[in-house]
Amino acid sequence: MPDHRNWKPLEITPASVGAEPGAKGLAAYLDALPDLAGLLVGERALVFRDFGVDPDELDTVMDRLLPDRAAYVHGNSPRTKVGRNVYTSTEYPPEFVISMHNELSYAHRWPTRLLFFCHTAPETGGATPVVNGALWLASLDDEVREAFAGGVRYTQNLHGGRGLGKSWQETFETEDRDAVEEFLATTEADWKWLPGDALRVTQDRPATLRHPVTGEEVWFNQSDQWHPAALGEDAAALARVLPADELPQSVSFADGSPIPDAYVLQVRDRGLAAAVDVDWHRGDLLLIDNVLVAHGRRAFTGSRRVLVAMSS
Known part of the structure; x- marks a missing residue:
């Protein structure tokens, strides 16, 4: 049985992969990647850090990371739709921690991938914790x-x-x-x-x-x-x-x-205790395999705005 205790998402930066910052640089890296699906399954979650993707260019990246963007139909979390099947990640008050969960795991169909994008980083807190479902x-x-x-x-x-x-x-x-x-x-x-x-x-x-x-x-x-x-x-x-x-x-x-x-x-x-926090900087993205990894939200202060999209 694999030892999952030291698992954490793979962090990818422009420096670590020899890419240019920005949406175009990230898109070029993804286009050259031979097997994104294999990388995601192997690593369970990918953090694209310091690319500084601008919200106006988000579709350029999403089209590559989510080949079949799905609507949040039958979802129970309070959200606002802000784009083409793009939603606010949650609208629960900031002082509450949101416990670990796989998106739509209560439904007959669930997304295979989730993509989070940091539009506005919080002043304090507000990390997205992720947990290896096998470890949980x-x-x-x-x-x-x-x-x-x-x-x-x-x-x-x-x-x-x-x-x-x-x-x-x-x-x-x-x-x-x-x-x-x-x-x-x-x-x-x-x-x-x-x-x-x-x-x-x-x-x-x-x-x-x-x-x-x-x-x-x-x-x-x-x-x-x-x-x-x-x-x-x-x-x-x-x-x-x-x-x-x-x-x-x-x-x-x-x-x-x-x-x-x-x-x-x-x-x-125990899900929260086993989780690894992904802290946010503006323009960062987090891609997760929605079966292998559950996610949540830490409490925060300030105007945190994290968007989410999903793929079937």
């Missing part, structure tokens, strides 16, 4: 891994325009119910329209996944981000007054039994 899985107690072996069940309650959490219109980027149903019909999810133009979506998903190239098993679920015990006092207070199936989002084991608080707290805390 290995860090968990046997009891926890065995309990999750049967998978997890996610439930979303999406309002129709007014209510807690996200609306189905925001989530699926459409106002058309038929389009939502057409999308959900391909996802192996159960769904039901509720009074008040609300939508409930339930999905059973595995807790771990094997990478299609390396065959490595990695932790691959967002149970801690859907469980009130791991989301702070506001979420816990809401869970005390609303049944689990009425919360904006909730999670259980796939057989419907509750996940103990201690399990999701262990998952959250």
Whole structure:
């Protein structure tokens, strides 16, 4: 078994690869690279540091790093679309840490790659922590891994325009119910329209996944981000007054039994403890394999603006 304890992303700078700074220099380096996909799988994550890519030239780089840029459909994180399938990375308040997760791991389809771009670096903090999913899985107690072996069940309650959490219109980027149903019909999810133009979506998903190239098993679920015990006092207070199936989002084991608080707290805390921080400078980029590596966000001060795009 590989020793993952000293893993960190590969940092690529103009000096380390003999490239010119800027978007054109980075694009030229990528064009000459014989096997970007192989490099990414082998290294799990790549940091393009000190190229100083200007936001106006970002598409030049994205077109090479993300060959099939995908929309953030069925995503549960608050984001704003700012370009051609380019989004703000998250809009949670800056004082909160966002725990480790693989993008859309609760969904039937997830992106294979994520690309982050630093438009504005924070004054302090604000790193994007990344964790090797195999190391995260290995860090968990046997009891926890065995309990999750049967998978997890996610439930979303999406309002129709007014209510807690996200609306189905925001989530699926459409106002058309038929389009939502057409999308959900391909996802192996159960769904039901509720009074008040609300939508409930339930999905059973595995807790771990094997990478299609390396065959490595990695932790691959967002149970801690859907469980009130791991989301702070506001979420816990809401869970005390609303049944689990009425919360904006909730999670259980796939057989419907509750996940103990201690399990999701262990998952959250050990993922963050095993993570490596990628600090940001304006114009830097981070490309990750979304199965092999999970990501999060450290708390920060100042006007941090990190954009994200993904590839199917």
